[in-house]
Amino acid sequence: MTRFFFRHFDRTAIGFVATLLLIAIVVPFFNLAVPESSVFHIPTYLVSLWGKYLAYALLALALDLVWGYCGILSLGHGAFFALGGYAMGMYLMRQIGARGVYADPVLPDFMVFLNWKELPVTWYFFDHFGYALLMIVLVPSAIAFIFGWFAFRSRVTGVYLSIITQSLTYALLLAFFRNDMGFGGNNGLTDFKDILGFPVQAANTRAALFALTALFLALGFLLARAIVASRFGQVLASIRDAESRTRFLGYRVEHYKVMVFVVSAAMAGIAGALYVPQVGIINPSEFSPSNSIEAVIWVAVGGRGTLIGAAIGAVLVNFAKTWLTGTFPELWLYGLGALFILVTLFLPKGIVGSLSARVQRIKGSGAA
Amino acid sequence: MLRRLTLILGLMMGLIHFDAPPAHADDAAIILKRLATDNYGEIESGVTALAASGLSVSEAVLNALADSRLSYRPSDKEIFFKDASGKWIDAATNVVANEQPSGLKPVKMNNRVRRALDAALGSMTLLSPDPQKRMAAADAVFKSRDANTLSALDNVIAKESDAVVKQHFEEARAAVLILKSDASEADRVGAAEKLGQRGDQDALALLNSVTEANATANIVAAASLSAKGISRRLALLSAAQNAWYGLSLGSVLLLAAIGLAITFGVMGIINMAHGEMVMLGAYTTFVVQEIIRTKAPGLFDWSLPIAIPLAFCVSALVGLLIERIIIRYLYGRPLETLLATWGVSLILQQAVRSAFGANNREVGAPSYMSGVWDLNGFQITYGRLWIILFGLAVFVALLGVMKGTSLGLKMRAVIQNRRMAAAMGIRTPLVDALTFALGSGVAGIAGVALSQIDNVSPNLGQSYIIDSFLVVVFGGVGNLWGTLLGALSLGLANKFLEPIAGAVLGKIILLAVIILFIQRRPRGLFALKGRAVEQ
Numbered sequence: 001m002t003r004f005f006f007r008h009f010d011r012t013a014i015g016f017v018a019t020l021l022l023i024a025i026v027v028p029f030f031n032l033a034v035p036e037s038s039v040f041h042i043p044t045y046l047v048s049l050w051g052k053y054l055a056y057a058l059l060a061l062a063l064d065l066v067w068g069y070c071g072i073l074s075l076g077h078g079a080f081f082a083l084g085g086y087a088m089g090m091y092l093m094r095q096i097g098a099r100g101v102y103a104d105p106v107l108p109d110f111m112v113f114l115n116w117k118e119l120p121v122t123w124y125f126f127d128h129f130g131y132a133l134l135m136i137v138l139v140p141s142a143i144a145f146i147f148g149w150f151a152f153r154s155r156v157t158g159v160y161l162s163i164i165t166q167s168l169t170y171a172l173l174l175a176f177f178r179n180d181m182g183f184g185g186n187n188g189l190t191d192f193k194d195i196l197g198f199p200v201q202a203a204n205t206r207a208a209l210f211a212l213t214a215l216f217l218a219l220g221f222l223l224a225r226a227i228v229a230s231r232f233g234q235v236l237a238s239i240r241d242a243e244s245r246t247r248f249l250g251y252r253v254e255h256y257k258v259m260v261f262v263v264s265a266a267m268a269g270i271a272g273a274l275y276v277p278q279v280g281i282i283n284p285s286e287f288s289p290s291n292s293i294e295a296v297i298w299v300a301v302g303g304r305g306t307l308i309g310a311a312i313g314a315v316l317v318n319f320a321k322t323w324l325t326g327t328f329p330e331l332w333l334y335g336l337g338a339l340f341i342l343v344t345l346f347l348p349k350g351i352v353g354s355l356s357a358r359v360q361r362i363k364g365s366g367a368a
Numbered sequence: 369m370l371r372r373l374t375l376i377l378g379l380m381m382g383l384i385h386f387d388a389p390p391a392h393a394d395d396a397a398i399i400l401k402r403l404a405t406d407n408y409g410e411i412e413s414g415v416t417a418l419a420a421s422g423l424s425v426s427e428a429v430l431n432a433l434a435d436s437r438l439s440y441r442p443s444d445k446e447i448f449f450k451d452a453s454g455k456w457i458d459a460a461t462n463v464v465a466n467e468q469p470s471g472l473k474p475v476k477m478n479n480r481v482r483r484a485l486d487a488a489l490g491s492m493t494l495l496s497p498d499p500q501k502r503m504a505a506a507d508a509v510f511k512s513r514d515a516n517t518l519s520a521l522d523n524v525i526a527k528e529s530d531a532v533v534k535q536h537f538e539e540a541r542a543a544v545l546i547l548k549s550d551a552s553e554a555d556r557v558g559a560a561e562k563l564g565q566r567g568d569q570d571a572l573a574l575l576n577s578v579t580e581a582n583a584t585a586n587i588v589a590a591a592s593l594s595a596k597g598i599s600r601r602l603a604l605l606s607a608a609q610n611a612w613y614g615l616s617l618g619s620v621l622l623l624a625a626i627g628l629a630i631t632f633g634v635m636g637i638i639n640m641a642h643g644e645m646v647m648l649g650a651y652t653t654f655v656v657q658e659i660i661r662t663k664a665p666g667l668f669d670w671s672l673p674i675a676i677p678l679a680f681c682v683s684a685l686v687g688l689l690i691e692r693i694i695i696r697y698l699y700g701r702p703l704e705t706l707l708a709t710w711g712v713s714l715i716l717q718q719a720v721r722s723a724f725g726a727n728n729r730e731v732g733a734p735s736y737m738s739g740v741w742d743l744n745g746f747q748i749t750y751g752r753l754w755i756i757l758f759g760l761a762v763f764v765a766l767l768g769v770m771k772g773t774s775l776g777l778k779m780r781a782v783i784q785n786r787r788m789a790a791a792m793g794i795r796t797p798l799v800d801a802l803t804f805a806l807g808s809g810v811a812g813i814a815g816v817a818l819s820q821i822d823n824v825s826p827n828l829g830q831s832y833i834i835d836s837f838l839v840v841v842f843g844g845v846g847n848l849w850g851t852l853l854g855a856l857s858l859g860l861a862n863k864f865l866e867p868i869a870g871a872v873l874g875k876i877i878l879l880a881v882i883i884l885f886i887q888r889r890p891r892g893l894f895a896l897k898g899r900a901v902e903q
Contacts, residue, residue, distance in 0.1 A: 073703045154887040159638045159702050163837045164883050170834050171879040174872050293710055333718035340711025344704040
């Protein structure tokens with residue numbers, strides 16, 4: 001097991017994981033232990049904001065695993081992210097209990113409002129944290145499995161696959177907007193009170209969630225890294241580079257694709273589950289196709305097929321988004337649009353990909 | 369209960385007054401005197417009697433009552449009304465009084481009197497010289513089913529020469545008779561048949577209200593037979609209407625998707641900015657209309673014909689620029705092209721938002737686009753008719769370009785085998801550029817049509833892009849017939865699912881079906897067949 005995780009572990013990877021672990025300890029420390037008057041104090045809202053970035057980074061990592069290493073450009077990964085988020089949101093809704101506006105001990109407010117008398121089957125057991133955790137992983141994986149099974153078996157590839165993944169998330173968007181689906185309609189799930197008994201709004205909980213997100217990002221990175229370095233990962237890369245040839249060599253291409261698609265969807269689901277308590281709301285707009293495409297550009301900016309790059313790209317682009325929408329709201333869409341164009345035209349390997357290529361060149365010339 | 373009471377009351381009064389011989393001039397004073405009272409019941413019966421009397425003065429008196437211009441002198445029960453110029457006229461003699469008669473009291477009304485008055489006025493307009501008014505009066509009777517009007521109806525039916533109006537009269541009569549418990553069985557059976565001929569929702573409701581409780585077995589049988597006929601007709605009509613809506617939606621999808629089908633077919637790339645080309649076309653229409661409004665309002669009906677070539681040029685030019693600046697560097701990398709064009713679409717949306725504002729823009733409809741053509745219950749709005757014809761025209765024109773021009777020949781060659789085409793001397797980069805411009809231009813034309821049925825806003829393109837993709841993917845790449853079939857079948861399926869499953873659920877079902885369909889035929893309905901492993 002250890003060998004599986006740490007084989008081919010180079011200095012960059014160690015540095016990345018170490019940084020994440022450091023952040024997981026240092027940021028909560030500066031938030032909680034350093035007094036508010038100090039210059040080094042990190043306010044809680046920033047902790048949540050960066051926690052959100054890290055959740056996005058995990059989503060980007062999941063996307064990079066399928067796009068960067070298997071050539072599957074999914075325009076629907078936001079759907080898996082949102083499904084995980086909804087599973088977490090349902091747990092958090094059940095935790096509200098009688099503290100809701102209508103004070104119903106079992107039914108969430110929106111169900112009382114819709115005049116529902118009993119809990120729909122989909123909401124059973126969501127008051128148990130363990131069950132919610134299971135669903136966070138299981139629901140996105142199951143949908144990814146069914147979808148992938150059909151799509152990859154009939155050899156839907158390239159832009160066709162991209163389009164139908166986009167339709168998938170679009171269909172889910174429409175479905176979750178419906179009130180009678182029982183997931184809160186267009187208002188979604190919000191007004192969370194506490195998670196595992198800790199109040200969601202409290203600084204302690206926020207710091208813990210942040211640390212947890214950083215930790216899961218590190219874990220996700222280790223897992224993805226292990227996958228791509230394994231024999232399995234090498235087959236994935238060969239599928240990406242020459243799918244038909246791989247098939248002719250006797251590999252069951254569709255099995256590999258479904259497998260990696262499911263793992264990636266589960267990772268995206270976990271990212272969504274970490275995202276929701278820090279943001280405090282989940283609604284159907286998370287399913288919107290533009291969100292999923294935006295996630296693709298994070299990966300492209302950081303560098304597809306580099307894993308670290310995907311995470312860095314997600315943080316960078318979202319940081320820029322927060323900054324630009326705050327100071328020049330008009331400019332953000334221009335900026336995002338230009339980013340899509342410029343990165344694909346001039347930086348096809350992304351930031352990390354280009355940097356590591358340069359490093360390789362310097363090393364090569366030094367050796368010669 | 370109250371309704372039944374009024375009905376019975378009405379019937380009784382109908383019996384009393386309609387069986388009386390037609391009033392003569394001498395009787396005028398007698399009938400009019402009945403209005404000169406404080407008793408609402410008497411006023412009500414007086415109104416009904418007056419309407420049935422056929423007196424020349426009746427209309428003026430009843431209208432005066434409706435406008436509260438009617439008064440009476442309690443001393444001699446003489447009726448006066450004020451005419452438009454404010455002069456008092458003695459109703460019985462039709463003589464203008466020189467001065468305001470003294471001691472007048474207004475004739476008062478309550479709701480029952482008002483109802484009787486409305487019915488009376490309605491039955492009187494049955495005699496109007498204007499056929500449109502007669503028809504409206506007949507329809508009013510059909511709705512009110514006031515038994516008091518029956519004799520008036522019988523009268524006018526005998527006199528009526530206009531066949532259409534006569535039909536309306538007879539239907540109104542049938543509506544009154546069908547539930548009239550004291551009408552003869554033959555009359556009521558005849559009424560049931562008449563209502564069956566009318567064949568709309570109102571007639572169906574009336575026929576369904578005929579039960580054993582209020583009719584004999586023969587009448588019920590006739591009514592249910594007619595009702596069945598109507599139900600069948602209505603079902604057919606609603607199916608036809610759905611098909612029409614589906615066709616209309618399909619032609620919209622065809623317009624939005626056909627440009628995409630060309631660029632996707634020839635270049636193998638997905639142009640995510642295609643929806644924005646549609647949007648640019650719609651905004652071009654808006655600008656053209658604005659200029660026409662300020663400079664030459666008389667040309668407004670020409671705004672669409674003027675906008676079509678302009679929209680084509682605007683979108684084609686933007687498309688050409690996109691191809692030359694961005695896409696040509698990305699050939700062979702379809703996924704990257706997808707991302708770059710998505711970036712273009714974001715920029716175009718934001719640019720339009722900055723230039724025109726985020727709100728919807730009003731694009732007017734020329735006179736020939738508005739109005740409805742009613743084909744015996746089957747309604748065709750001219751706007752939809754034009755869009756369907758326009759969509760088909762664009763399709764035929766593109767088919768002509770593909771089959772009949774040198775560019776089309778080259779495009780088809782590139783679709784079939786790009787490298788072979790290049791080897792034969794076709795300048796594929798030029799074909800690509802022109803194809804992209806053509807596809808974008810067609811999208812612009814689609815925008816002109818969509819501006820007539822949808823909100824013109826920066827998000828216009830976004831709402832069509834996913835549907836257009838599905839059409840292209842469903843129909844198959846590089847085949848215009850596939851796009852036509854794909855668009856029409858998606859439109860029809862959408863509209864037939866809507867009443868069954870609801871708009872949103874219908875759409876979800878459709879998406880699921882298409883996702884499943886692509887599993888069966890990953891290259892669409894009309895896939896190009898070749899021997900290469902990868903296209």
